[in-house]
Amino acid sequence: MFATLVACTVVQQARTLNVFAAASLKEAFTQIAHNYEASHPGLTVRLNFAGSQTLAAQINQGAPADVFASAAEKNLDDIQFDKPSHRIFVLNKLEIAVRSGQPGIRTPRDLAKIPNLVVADPAVPVGHYTENFFGKAAGVYGSNWLAQIRSHIVSREDDVKAVLAKVILGEADAGIVYVSDVATARGKVVPVAIPDRLNETVSYPAAIPTSSQNKDDAKHFLKFVLSDASQAVLEHSGFVSPTRPVSYLILENGSNAVRVSLPLSGRYPQATVRVADEGKREETFRGAVVSTLPWFSGSATATFVGADGYSQTISIVDLKSRKAVLVRGSDGNYQLIVPGLKPNMWVNWLRSIEVR
C-alpha cells in the first residue's frame, strides 16, 4: 500500500505546480492560476495561501513548494531559493480599512480616535510594515498619538486577511491592511489612504525554492505572472504593477492635480541627451523635456515618484540647466533621466510628479 502511495505522489508531482503565495495575493493568484491552468492542459496549480512567515516556515520544514511569492524580501530570504529566479513581480502599499458607519475618520491622525484597532503581528510582513508606518507617523503626529494607537490595539492577527475579516465582521473599528485587500472588500469597509511620506512601498518578490521538484513549470509560471495579462489581474486587485505602463502621469501642484496622457511624444518638445553611465560608457536617450510640462515654469522644485515608491526632489533650475528628460522605456514606462546626476537618482516606473 505504501508503494502505491509513493507512486501516486511521484506521478502527481510531475503534473502539479505547488505555488505558495502570501495571503494578500489570494484573489489575484487564484485568478492567475486559473488562467494558467486553462492555457496549460494537464497541469494542476495547487495554491497555498498564508502569511509569508508561515509559508517560509512550512518550506523550511520540507513542504513542497515550486514557487514562493512572498510579501517581503525578508521571508523569501528565510528559505533557500535559486538566485536567478528572483523577481519583483508586484508592488503594494498600506491602507487603513475602517468599519463602515464611522464618520470622522479621514486621515491616519484620526486613527487615535478609534477604540478597537486590529493590526497584524510584527512577524507577518504587513505587521512589520505597519510598525514602520506607526514609527513614521509618530514623527508627524507626535508620540502621544503613537501611545494612544498602541493602547487601542486589541489584537495582532496571524495574516492580513484575518485583520480584514475582523473589520468586515465589525469586531474591529479599523485595521491596517494593504491597498489590495481593501480593493477586494469594496463596499464592506471604508478605505482611508495613508500619505506616501508615511506609507511603505512593499515589493513582492517571487522565486523558485531550491527544493522545488518542478522547476521547469515554475519558471514558466513566474514568467506568466510577469506577463501583461497577469499584471492586469494584479492591478485589478489593487496592486501596483512595476512592469505594466500606465496611460497617464499624475501632475500635482499642491492644490491641483491633472492627468498628463501618455505617451508624451508629439505633445511636448523632445530632446536627445548624452550621459555617461558608471562604466564611463556614453549612452544616448531621447525623451520629452521635463521643464516644458505644465506648471514647471513658475515652480521651485519637483518631486518625481515611481511605482515602487522611490522618489527624488530636484530643483527646477537644475532640471532646466541639466536638460532633464522623461524617456519612454521598451515596456512603455517612463523614466526620469537627469544628465550629470548619478543614474541611481533617476526615477523608474514614473507615476506622479509634484511641483512646488
Added chain:
Amino acid sequence: MGELAAQHRSAIKSWSATGGSLFLGAPLLLLIALSILALFLGTTPADVLAQLHDPAARDAIALSVKTTLVSLAAIVVFGTGLAFAIHRAPGWLSGTLEVIVTIPAIMPPSVAGLALLLAFGREGLLGSHFDALGIRIAFTPIAVVMAQTFVATPFYVREVANALNAVDPAMMEAARIDGAGPFRVATGILLPISMPFVIGGAILAWARSVGEFGATILFAGNLPGVTQTVPLAIYMGFESNLAQAKSLATVLMLCSILVLILLRIVLRRQMTFAH
C-alpha cells in the same frame, strides 16, 4: 463480580498475543510516540528554562493558568447542574440536552470560534445588545474563557452524567424510603459515589481548555498578555521564535502527560473503592 472480572483479565494476558496485536497497532503507536519523542528531543531542559524566563512566554503561561482556572470553575459549577438535569430529566429531554452538550466536542474549534463570534461578537445575535450597553467581549480575556468553556464543557458534563446514570436506582430508592429528600439524595449518595468521575471529568475538561486554540484565535484574537494563551504563543512562535514555541510545547506536553497520570490514579482509586 469485580474479582471475577479481574481473574478473567489476568487469564487473557499473554506476551505473544501482545506482540502480535502490537505489530498490527505499530503504525498508530509510532505516529504518536515518535512525534512526542521528536518534540522532547527538539529542545533541552536548559533551553526550556531559559525560554520560560522570557516575559512573552511568562505572560502566555500566566494567562493560560488564569483563564483555564476560571473556565474550570464555570464548568464545574454550571456543568454539575447540567449533568443532574440530564440525569433527572424525562428521556426525550435528557437525550436532547445530552446532544446539545456534546456538540462542542465533535465540532471543529474554528467552527466554534466562528459560532461564538456570530453570537457574542459586536454585531452578533446577543453581542449587539451587549455592545449597546458598552460591554465588549471579543478581544478580551472573557472571550478566551468563553472559548475554553465552550469546547471543554462536554468532557465534564458527559463524564458526570454517565456516572450519575450508573448509580444503582435501588440505593436512591432506599434512601428516599428512609426519608431523604432529593437534595439529601444528591449530596449524600449521588455525589460521593460519582466523585472520582467528577474529578476525572474536571481534569479532562481542564486539559482540553488548556489546549484550546482555534476558537480562541478566531473569537478572542491574539494580543500578548491579554488574549495570547500558550497554544497561540506556540503558533505565532512557530513563525517568529521557534525556540520559544518548542519550549512552550514541551511544557504543554509534560502538562498533558501529568494530567493523564493523575487521571489514572483518580480512576484506579475509584476501582478499588468499587471493589
